Amino acid sequence: MNKVLPSLEEAIADIKDGAVIAIPGFFACGVPRALLQALIKKGTKNLTLTCGCGPLLGAADELKQLTLNGQLKKVIDSYGLFRSASKGMQDPFEQAIRAGKIEFEVYPMGTMAEKYRAGGAGIPAFYTPTGVGSVMENIVNEITDKRTPKETKVINGNKYILEYALQPDYAFVHAKYADTEGNLRYSKTARNFNHVMATAAKITIAEAENIVEPGKIDGDDVHTPGIYVKRIVKVERPTFAITID
Amino acid sequence: MNKVLPSLEEAIADIKDGAVIAIPGFFACGVPRALLQALIKKGTKNLTLTCGCGPLLGAADELKQLTLNGQLKKVIDSYGLFRSASKGMQDPFEQAIRAGKIEFEVYPMGTMAEKYRAGGAGIPAFYTPTGVGSVMENIVNEITDKRTPKETKVINGNKYILEYALQPDYAFVHAKYADTEGNLRYSKTARNFNHVMATAAKITIAEAENIVEPGKIDGDDVHTPGIYVKRIVKVERPTFAITID
Amino acid sequence: MSPTKIEGLPREMIALRVSREIQDGMYVNLGIGIPTLISNWIEGKDVYLQAEIGMLKTGALADGDDVDQDLINASCQAVTALPGSSYFDIAESFGMIRGGHIDIAVMGALQINVRGDYAGWSNPSRGLFVGNVGGSMDLCAGAKKLYIAMEHTTKDGEYKIVNELSYPSTAEGRVSMLFTDLAVIDITPKGMVLKEVMPGLTPEMVQSVTEPKLIIDPNCKEMEL
């Protein structure tokens, strides 16, 4: 089954207004930039982007365009704002959050990771110690009077928070290598959220720097088995500044 | 930190009567036979062996000796009995279960996998759809009048069972390659339960067919990072019959 | 009293009939028994077999020098790899299964009832409360479609398709199609719908060895083999 499509446009052609899309990347590293750019070009609106650790800070130009185009309804992330408060005040994304134009919801990073992993693995909910004793015992988003408490449970004398699986409509992932059947291999720390998001989404679309024949990635070296990947597009290796602020 | 020990005896020297030990392997494949044999030689008693899919059927000689030596208190597995009832009647292990001398507890295989994964990942409990509508809504072991119901919860209209993490005292694992710092790499389907058990146990002891210097296993090709592995011993590649019955 | 047993198709033919439901590009898990035989009928199709042990795209059974003790399927048989085969750990494997990524799982059964409940993991005649559950319940919980392939009656001609299970259930209400040596049956909210019969049989003959009342599909036809 050859899953390679000739263009980014065709790979995202069925994405409709209101879609929920997982965006991997840890700041600048491992972000599916080409797919994000195609999404900007397509102009899809009312999007919810579910992240893990600041991929939109790492793809600042793309975030700016998505914001200014009014394409974003909601962003979920563990680290989505500029570290510097003064820089944040100048940022159109943060301004839109402050103005109530984009909803912004926050979870601890490990909880985000586990929500995707659970979503992919058929686990509807799990208990975690992370966030106990903090405001993360509530659903935290930038709407003043809406802070819904999460369910908790004491197990063996310790308190835990119940968190639910996250299953986005789509995941965009960035791989170093893909074979034509969708087996993926990432490079070093660019793996980060790519694998779990690929498992969690209903439809996973991979951009890959290299596309190879089946068998070229040894079976023991596959990071994401092809079963999780529906579509593949070849992209150029991106270049970007590594630091964020 | 060189974690390589010169002998199996030294690797298991601190295991005391009553220990709970995870044994990976899927029938004959990926079983830590040499460590099991060292455990027989040591004669440790009152052991609980937590398995996943019939490693003790796959290591039938070792199971027979552990049983006849009276070393076993309890076994947990998804598939621990001979498929054939008549063969089972001849099996000392099944006889001991029937006689109430060894406790035998059963979970679905995916639930076993997830219990170890949760144990290693700091998730104290999780909900699963597996086993809903079956006797697995209870803790199932071979004690007639002891069938404890598990907690359940309806999420989005579907019923799920609450299952708890499993954290054995030790895990024995079998790797194709180990570097001296404990990074492991398995071969093909011999990976099976090895990785999750390595993460779950308080002390993980690896037998490895090959021991190499750090850096010889590429960082992207490591299956189990060394943080999970406390001790390593070199063993010969085992030979065994593949089929079970 | 048992119904009169009808001599049905050989197991290989049940497997052949099931194989017709498997389309190019599908990810499929085959249980032990008749389901395993299906792999013989899908060669050449672009189908990916998943093995619970932690492998996607298992190849043919291995023999001679091809046997690798580190490469077996979930039935503990030595298999071969194919270009594009991948290996993964057991938590990933069952995440894949439970998480809805397998298109079709085909399982054997001891009994099945009209609501699509089935029993396959434990025979109470063994006299044990425990048994070999393996990965069957996970496959039932997670596969997009669950099919049963089995003989229509026991060797002694007793009902396996029953009103109520007398064996411990593997899953409730998850089976959507049933393939036997005598018939193909859809399991619907209204009941069991007889879609196909073995060449030479009438729906009435199939009903005679089936405990629940079957709904005869207006287009019920002979199986094409």
Add this chain to the structure above:
Amino acid sequence: MSPTKIEGLPREMIALRVSREIQDGMYVNLGIGIPTLISNWIEGKDVYLQAEIGMLKTGALADGDDVDQDLINASCQAVTALPGSSYFDIAESFGMIRGGHIDIAVMGALQINVRGDYAGWSNPSRGLFVGNVGGSMDLCAGAKKLYIAMEHTTKDGEYKIVNELSYPSTAEGRVSMLFTDLAVIDITPKGMVLKEVMPGLTPEMVQSVTEPKLIIDPNCKEMEL
């Protein structure tokens, strides 16, 4: 009214002092800020640094031709690999963190109280309910030992070691040792125990810039640097 600020050790010296607690063979996660500086002091030690992004055994910062855009640490700095470095996905990385496999996590803080609660992720002055929580709460929940490395007071000389947090907490009761530019403090069920002071300071001087009442260890001594 703020206490009178005391000029303390430079940040590098706080890092040096923390580094003394890190033994050969330990797996350690260093947070952003002062904790990051600790890596300069453990070169040559057999210590494994974990980066939340999914790496064990991070090497020195990379520059020039060594920079690989696919190889960064959790502070988004280009780093180098070492023989024995490994990479893994984010669920494995946080499983490792939450699951109790990290021996020591060292974090920065905005405030800490006498019970070992600390606040580090959100400054309310920003005027947002949300903030950048990152992986800090997971590290607090899972590390075997949690240390805080920070300046003893704010730039304006206000208390950071307080009776009650006024900033949103990162975790409750998890911190076991506190390292500042003025002191080393053990956090015990009985309260904060002053173990070491900056050379030249008295315990009373440290108390003057610390809101909760300190227990002065009988063996309280000057830090060795």
